[in-house]
Amino acid sequence: MSEDGSSLWAFSLSVYANAGVQAECLDLQDHHGIDVNLLLFCAYVGAVHCAVLSDTEVRLAASIVGEWQNSIVKRLREAQRALKPFATDLSPILSSAATLRTSVKAMELEAERIEQMMLEGWATVRIGTWPRAQPAGAVAANIHALFAMCGGSAQRAELPDQLIAAALAMAC
Numbered sequence: 001m002s003e004d005g006s007s008l009w010a011f012s013l014s015v016y017a018n019a020g021v022q023a024e025c026l027d028l029q030d031h032h033g034i035d036v037n038l039l040l041f042c043a044y045v046g047a048v049h050c051a052v053l054s055d056t057e058v059r060l061a062a063s064i065v066g067e068w069q070n071s072i073v074k075r076l077r078e079a080q081r082a083l084k085p086f087a088t089d090l091s092p093i094l095s096s097a098a099t100l101r102t103s104v105k106a107m108e109l110e111a112e113r114i115e116q117m118m119l120e121g122w123a124t125v126r127i128g129t130w131p132r133a134q135p136a137g138a139v140a141a142n143i144h145a146l147f148a149m150c151g152g153s154a155q156r157a158e159l160p161d162q163l164i165a166a167a168l169a170m171a172c
Contacts, residue, residue, distance in 0.1 A: 008120040009113055011048060011170060012040040020162035032154040034146065035069050037115045038062055039160070042146050043167040045123060046138030050171075051130040058145040064122045065115045073115060076108035135171035139164055 015021055028034040038061060045051045053061070083104060086097035133141065140159060147154045 006113070006117055006120055007048065008041060008044050008116045011044045011167075012037075012116060014170065015040065015043065015163060015166040018162060018166035021160070021166050024160035024162050028154075028157060028160060032147075032157045033150055033152070034154055034157070035062070035065070037065065037069070037073075037112055037119065038146055039143065039163070041116065041119045041123075042142035043139050043163060045127065045130070046133075046140075046142045047135045047167040047171045049127055049130075050132045050135055050138050051127055051142075052133050052138045053130060053142045053145055055145050055148060057126070057130065058142070058149050061119055061122065062149060065118050068111075068115050068118065073108065073111045076104060076111055080104040080108055135168055136164075139167055 016025065025034075025036045025039060028039060029036050038058075041061060042053060042058070045053060080101055083097055083101035086094050087101040089097060132138070143159055143164070147157055
């Protein structure tokens with residue numbers, strides 16, 4: 001558990017630190033429109049709680065954080081990415097851009113932590129009602145439900161094998 005008491009955040013930090021997981025998550029985010037926090041949430045409830053989310057539950061989870069994700073997290077991510085070329089500029093005028101980008105990255109990370117706290121709080125009162133399965137099956141089913149909800153190219157996306165392996169290392 002993290003110092004703020006969030007099991008989901010602690011799980012996410014641990015899983016995301018594994019080799020290959022960041023690249024998988026960012027690929028799914030950038031090429032298929034997957035919210036990485038929802039992806040980690042799906043893996044978490046499957047691996048840690050052996051819970052299987054229905055399509056409806058995945059949609060509800062997404063609706064809980066949708067406005068936050070679109071209005072705050074995505075905008076901070078866009079700002080930090082837009083700052084990237086300026087942060088490498090060595091001109092005296094732009095010398096503070098790297099510091100600014102670091103600050104925006106920290107704000108983006110904090111916004112993601114808040115999103116996960118929203119998801120975890122929402123799940124706490126429901127998790128006892130969700131069906132159970134073996135961790136590998138639960139994680140895969142939850143991620144498939146997320147991909148189906150996202151539609152388009154996400155439905156054809158490959159399951160993130162590195163993320164699943166890292167999540168299952170923390171299984172119930």
